Amino acid sequence: MLEETGWxxxxxxxxxxxxxxxxxxxxxxxxxxxxxxxxxHPVRQLHAPTEPGHEAIWADTRLAVSLLANVGDQVFLADFLSGALPR
Structure with missing residues (x-):
């Protein structure tokens, strides 16, 4: 997480x-x-991402699923937000 987002x-x-x-x-x-x-849960940003092409994006949950780059990530987030996965 730290190397990809800096958080x-x-x-x-x-x-x-x-x-x-x-x-x-x-x-x-x-x-x-x-x-x-x-x-x-995010705690604190320590530095910028160290891997090229990575970034942390803060978005409204209604938009977050559509911002993800692949279907697998989209499905997991949609299921989590809908309550299909335990919180």
């Missing part, structure tokens, strides 16, 4: 996991990625 978090809770295929331009190949989804 320190508290009370992380694992919501689930899914697989997806993603193109990795630095290696010029497609790779299977295992994505683990967490929900947590």
């Amino acid at each position: 320190r978090i508290a009370r992380p809770r694992r919501l689930g996991v899914f697989k997806r295929f993603a193109y990795m331009p630095e290696y010029d190949l497609w790779a299977e990625k295992i994505c683990t989804i967490f929900v947590a």
